[in-house]
Amino acid sequence: MSDKTQDATQGAVPLTIVIVGHVDHGKSTLVGRLIHDTGSMPDGKLAAIKAMSEKRGMPFEWAFLLDAFQAERDQGITIDTTQIRFRTQTRPYLIIDAPGHKEFLKNMITGAAAASAALLVIDAVDGVQEQSRRHGYLLHLLGIRQVTVVVNKMDLAGYGAERFAEVEGDIRRYLGSIGVTPAFVVPVSAREGDNIASRSAAMPWYTGPTVTEALDRCTMPPSVDELPLRLPVQDVYKFDQRRIIAGRIESGRLRVGDTLLFSPSNKTARVASIEAWGAAAPVTQVSAGQSVGITLDEQIFVERGQIVSHVESAPFETNVFRARLFWLGHAPLTRGRQYKMKLATGEFPVEVQQVESVIDVADLSAGDTAAVERNDVAEIVLRCRSMLAVDEFIANPRTGRFVLVEGYDIVGGGIISMDGYPDQRGQRTVVSTNIHAVESRVSMEDHWLKNHHKSGVIWLTGLSGAGKTTLALALEHELHRRGYQVYVLDGDNIRHGLSADLGFSPDDRAENIRRVGEVSKLFAQAGVIVVTAFISPYRADRDHVREIAGELFHEVYVKADVATCESRDPKGLYKKARAGEIKDFTGISAPYEAPEAADLVIDTSDQSIDQSVAMLLDYVGTRFTMDTKQAAKG
Amino acid sequence: MDHLDALESQSIYIFREAFNRFDRLAMLWSLGKDSNVMIWLAKKAFFGHMPFPSLFCDTGKKFPEMYDFRDRYAAEWGLNLILRDCPPIEEIDPTLPPAARSAARKTEALKRAIAEFDFQAVIAGIRRDEEPTRAKERVFSPRGTDANWNFKDQPPEFWDQYKTDFAPGTHVRIHPILHWTELDIWRYIRREGIPVVPLYYTRNGKRYRSLGDMDITHPVASEAATIDEIIAELEQTSVPERSGRAMDSETEDAFERLRTAGYM
Numbered sequence: 001m002s003d004k005t006q007d008a009t010q011g012a013v014p015l016t017i018v019i020v021g022h023v024d025h026g027k028s029t030l031v032g033r034l035i036h037d038t039g040s041m042p043d044g045k046l047a048a049i050k051a052m053s054e055k056r057g058m059p060f061e062w063a064f065l066l067d068a069f070q071a072e073r074d075q076g077i078t079i080d081t082t083q084i085r086f087r088t089q090t091r092p093y094l095i096i097d098a099p100g101h102k103e104f105l106k107n108m109i110t111g112a113a114a115a116s117a118a119l120l121v122i123d124a125v126d127g128v129q130e131q132s133r134r135h136g137y138l139l140h141l142l143g144i145r146q147v148t149v150v151v152n153k154m155d156l157a158g159y160g161a162e163r164f165a166e167v168e169g170d171i172r173r174y175l176g177s178i179g180v181t182p183a184f185v186v187p188v189s190a191r192e193g194d195n196i197a198s199r200s201a202a203m204p205w206y207t208g209p210t211v212t213e214a215l216d217r218c219t220m221p222p223s224v225d226e227l228p229l230r231l232p233v234q235d236v237y238k239f240d241q242r243r244i245i246a247g248r249i250e251s252g253r254l255r256v257g258d259t260l261l262f263s264p265s266n267k268t269a270r271v272a273s274i275e276a277w278g279a280a281a282p283v284t285q286v287s288a289g290q291s292v293g294i295t296l297d298e299q300i301f302v303e304r305g306q307i308v309s310h311v312e313s314a315p316f317e318t319n320v321f322r323a324r325l326f327w328l329g330h331a332p333l334t335r336g337r338q339y340k341m342k343l344a345t346g347e348f349p350v351e352v353q354q355v356e357s358v359i360d361v362a363d364l365s366a367g368d369t370a371a372v373e374r375n376d377v378a379e380i381v382l383r384c385r386s387m388l389a390v391d392e393f394i395a396n397p398r399t400g401r402f403v404l405v406e407g408y409d410i411v412g413g414g415i416i417s418m419d420g421y422p423d424q425r426g427q428r429t430v431v432s433t434n435i436h437a438v439e440s441r442v443s444m445e446d447h448w449l450k451n452h453h454k455s456g457v458i459w460l461t462g463l464s465g466a467g468k469t470t471l472a473l474a475l476e477h478e479l480h481r482r483g484y485q486v487y488v489l490d491g492d493n494i495r496h497g498l499s500a501d502l503g504f505s506p507d508d509r510a511e512n513i514r515r516v517g518e519v520s521k522l523f524a525q526a527g528v529i530v531v532t533a534f535i536s537p538y539r540a541d542r543d544h545v546r547e548i549a550g551e552l553f554h555e556v557y558v559k560a561d562v563a564t565c566e567s568r569d570p571k572g573l574y575k576k577a578r579a580g581e582i583k584d585f586t587g588i589s590a591p592y593e594a595p596e597a598a599d600l601v602i603d604t605s606d607q608s609i610d611q612s613v614a615m616l617l618d619y620v621g622t623r624f625t626m627d628t629k630q631a632a633k634g
Numbered sequence: 635m636d637h638l639d640a641l642e643s644q645s646i647y648i649f650r651e652a653f654n655r656f657d658r659l660a661m662l663w664s665l666g667k668d669s670n671v672m673i674w675l676a677k678k679a680f681f682g683h684m685p686f687p688s689l690f691c692d693t694g695k696k697f698p699e700m701y702d703f704r705d706r707y708a709a710e711w712g713l714n715l716i717l718r719d720c721p722p723i724e725e726i727d728p729t730l731p732p733a734a735r736s737a738a739r740k741t742e743a744l745k746r747a748i749a750e751f752d753f754q755a756v757i758a759g760i761r762r763d764e765e766p767t768r769a770k771e772r773v774f775s776p777r778g779t780d781a782n783w784n785f786k787d788q789p790p791e792f793w794d795q796y797k798t799d800f801a802p803g804t805h806v807r808i809h810p811i812l813h814w815t816e817l818d819i820w821r822y823i824r825r826e827g828i829p830v831v832p833l834y835y836t837r838n839g840k841r842y843r844s845l846g847d848m849d850i851t852h853p854v855a856s857e858a859a860t861i862d863e864i865i866a867e868l869e870q871t872s873v874p875e876r877s878g879r880a881m882d883s884e885t886e887d888a889f890e891r892l893r894t895a896g897y898m
C-alpha cells in the first residue's frame with residue numbers, strides 16, 4: 001500500500017488529532033472508516049468486525065475497530081479513549097477517539113488533552129447537542145486551536161445542502177461565541193465513506209476538503225524551543241560520584257555554562273555538564289522535549305518540583321493565582337476546600353480562596369458559585385501556603401496548568417492566569433539579598449544538604465496538660481536517635497534566660513512569643529528542626545510567628561478538651577484555676593483559640609503517646625525529607 | 635527532535651516518574667524485543683544504572699534461544715533479576731480457552747511475586763498498537779486488590795500528570811512504551827544497536843514477530859534476515875503483529891478476560 005511506503009516523513013513526529021462530539025454522533029465510526037479508507041486496516045480485521053456485528057444482529061459496525069471492550073460493543077457506546085496511528089501521503093497521524101457520553105468526560109479529556117487538532121463530529125439529523133458544545137468549549141480551554149467540524153450521517157439527512165447549512169450555522173454561532181473559528185465544516189457519511197478519504201458523488205454541492213484533506217491542512221504545533229527555558233526538576237540522582245538533576249525541558253534551550261535560576265528557592269548555579277548515557281560525543285546543548293540530566297558547578301539545594309529557568313526570563317513567583325478549571329470530582333469543589341495540586345513535577349497543598357464564576361458550558365449561562373459540580377467549568381482563585389513558580393497558560397501552557405488531587409484521585413485540571421496578581425519575586429529577592437549580607441555564605445539549604453533533611457519550626461499549640469511538652473521531648477529523642485538535628489524550646493529554657501525580663505501581662509506574653517518565634521527561625525536557618533511547646537492560645541500571636549518564620553513554620557494542634565486536660569492536671573494547675581488562685585488561666589478563665597488550618601492535628605484524648613509520636617515522626621518523614629534518590633535502592 | 639527522539643524522551647520521563655513515586659518497583663522482562671528496548675530506555679533514564687529489579691516469570695516453555703539470551707544479558711546489563719516459576723496449568727481458571735488459560739499462568743506468577751515483594755508498581759512493556767484493549771490503556775494503570783483491571787472506570791490521565799496515589803493493597807502497572815508501535819521499536823533497535831533474540835530473524839522462510847510460549851506462538855512467513863529487512867517488511871505488511879499468538883483470538887473476548895484478570 002502506497003501510504004505505508006518509506007518516504008521522507010518516516011522520522012516525522014505524528015500530528016495528534018482528537019475526535020470529539022456528542023454521544024452516538026459517529027466518532028468511532030469515522031475513525032474506523034478513516035483507517036479503512038486510507039488502507040491502514042490490518043488483515044483479517046474486516047472479517048472479524050463483520051463477525052462481531054453479525055453475532056450481535058447488527059449491520060457492519062465500523063466503530064468495532066476501536067470499541068474493543070465487550071461492554072462497548074454490546075451497548076454500542078465508547079467508554080474509554082483509544083489511540084491509533086495511521087498515515088496519509090502527507091504525514092503520520094496519531095488519532096485519538098474520545099467517548100461522547102457525559103459520564104465519561106474524564107476519558108474525553110484524557111484523550112483531548114494530548115491533541116494538537118480536533119475533529120468535532122455532529123450528527124446531521126440530531127444537530128448540535130449538549131456534549132457538542134461542552135467538547136467545543138473544553139477544546140478551547142485545553143488550548144487546541146485547530147478545530148474542524150464534521151457533520152456526519154449526511155446519508156440520513158438525504159445528503160441535503162440545506163440541513164447541512166443549518167447545522168453549520170448553529171455550530172459556527174456557538175464556537176464563535178467562545179472564540180473558536182473552525183478551519184472547515186465538512187459534510188460526511190462515515191458509514192458510507194462519503195467525503196472521508198475520497199470526494200462524495202452524493203454531495204456535489206460541497207466543494208471544500210474531504211476529512212483527510214482537512215487533516216493534511218492542519219499545521220504541526222509550533223516549536224517551543226524559542227520560548228524561555230523551563231525545566232521542572234523531576235528528580236535528583238546520586239547513583240555514583242555525580243549529583244545529576246533530571247527532568248524534561250518543557251520549553252526553551254539549555255547549554256553547558258548557562259547560569260540557571262531555580263524557583264521558587266531563588267538560587268542560581270551554572271551548568272557544569274549535560275549527562276547522557278551512551279552518547280557518542282559530549283552533549284553541550286539540549287532543547288524542548290528532551291529528557292535530560294545536568295550537573296551544576298555548585299552544590300546548591302535542588303529538589304523535585306523546582307523550576308529551572310534562565311535568570312532574565314524567570315517564571316512568576318506567587319502563592320495565589322487565578323485559574324480556569326474543569327471539574328471531574330464526584331464531590332463538588334467549594335470555597336475553603338483543600339486539595340493537593342500537581343503543577344509540572346511539583347506537589348503543593350492549596351486551598352480554594354474564591355469561586356468567582358461557574359459556567360454551564362452547554363449554554364454558557366452562569367451557575368451558582370456556591371459549589372462547582374462535576375463537569376462544570378469555573379473561574380477560581382487558589383492559594384498555597386508556600387511560594388510557587390508558575391507561568392500564565394497563554395505564555396507557556398506546560399508550566400501554566402495543573403491538576404487537583406483529592407484522596408487518591410485526580411479530580412480536576414486548570415489553566416493559570418495571573419490577572420490582578422503581581423509577581424512576588426521582586427519582594428522576595430530583595431529580602432533574601434539582605435539576609436545574605438549578614439548570614440555568611442553557608443545557606444540554609446547548604447545545611448539541609450549536609451544534614452540530609454530540611455529544617456523548620458514544629459510549633460505545638462494546645463491547652464495546658466494536652467501533652468505538648470511530653471510530645472516535644474519524645475519527638476526530640478526519636479529524631480535525635482534517627483540522626484536528625486533537633487532542639488526543643490519550651491517555657492523553662494526560655495523564661496529563665498532570654499525572656500527573664502518578661503512577666504505574664506498580655507503585652508509580655510506577645511513579646512515572649514515573638515522572641516520564641518525569632519529564635520526558632522534562627523535555629524531553623526541553621527538547619528535544625530525546632531520543636532516548641534507553648535500554649536500560645538492566641539491565633540494572632542501564632543500568625544505573627546508564621547509571618548516571622550514563613551514557610552519554615554509548621555503549626556501542630558495538640559488537641560485535648562478541657563475535661564481531659566483537667567482530669568490529667570499533672571501540675572495541679574486546673575485545680576488552682578478553678579479555685580480562683582490563678583487568674584486568666586487558658587481554658588478556664590481565658591480563651592484558647594484553636595487553629596483553623598493546622599498542618600497537623602493530634603488528638604491526644606484518645607490515643608497513646610506512642611501513637612501521637614508516630615504521627616509526628618510520619619509528618620517529619622514526609623515534610624522534612626530531601627527529595628533525593630540514592631543509588632542504594634533496588 | 636525526530637520521532638524516535640520524542641518517543642524515547644517520553645519513555646524516559648515515565649521511567650523517572652515511576653522511580654520517583656514508588657519505592658517498591660519492578661520491571662517485567664519477557665526477553666522479547668519490547669522489554670529489551672525498555673531496559674535500554676531505563677539505562678538512559680538512569681544514566682547507565684538499573685535502579686530496580688527485573689522480574690522474569692518463567693513458564694518453562696520458552697524457546698531455548700530465549701533462555702540463552704536471558705542468561706547472557708542479565709549478566710551483561712547488570713540486572714538484578716528475580717526469577718519465579720509460573721504455577722502449573724491445573725491451578726488456572728478452567729473456563730478460559732486453552733491458549734488463554736496457558737497464558738494466564740503468567741498472571742498468577744506475577745500476582746504471587748507482587749504479594750511476595752509487596753511491589754507497589756510493576757513496569758510492563760505493552761504497546762497500544764499490539765491489541766485493541768491495550769490501545770485503551772493508561773500509562774499509570776491502577777489494579778485492584780486482586781490485580782484486576784477496572785477498565786470501565788479508568789482514572790483521568792492528562793498533561794503527563796499520572797495517578798500516583800493508591801489505596802493499600804492495590805498496585806499500579808506502568809507502561810513506558812505504550813505509545814510506541816512495532817515499527818518504532820525496530821527502528822529504535824536499529825538506531826541504538828540493541829540486542830534481540832535471533833528468533834526474530836528468518837529461518838526456513840519463517841520468523842517470529844512476537845515471542846511467547848513455544849506451544850502457543852507461531853512464526854509468520856518471512857524472508858527478513860536483518861533488521862533492515864524486518865523494517866522494510868513491516869513498512870509494507872498489513873498482517874497484525876500478534877497474529878501468531880493463539881491466545882489473542884480464540885474467542886472474541888478471550889484477551890479482554892485475560893487482561894481484566896490482571897494479564898499484561
Ligand SMILES: Nc1nc2c(ncn2[C@@H]2O[C@H](COP(=O)(O)OP(=O)(O)OP(=O)(O)O)[C@@H](O)[C@H]2O)c(=O)[nH]1
Binds near residue numbers: 021022026079155
Ligand atoms: N446512517 C449512518 N449511521 C452512522 C453514521 N456514522 C455512524 N453511524 C451509526 O451511529 C451509531 C453510533 O456511532 P459511533 O461511531 O459508535 O458513535 P460515537 O460518536 O463514537 O459514540 P460514542 O463514542 O459512544 O460517543 C452507530 O450505530 C453507527 O453505525 C453515518 O454516517 N450514517
Ligand SMILES: [Mg+2]
Binds near residue numbers: 027028077098099100
Ligand atoms: Mg465512539
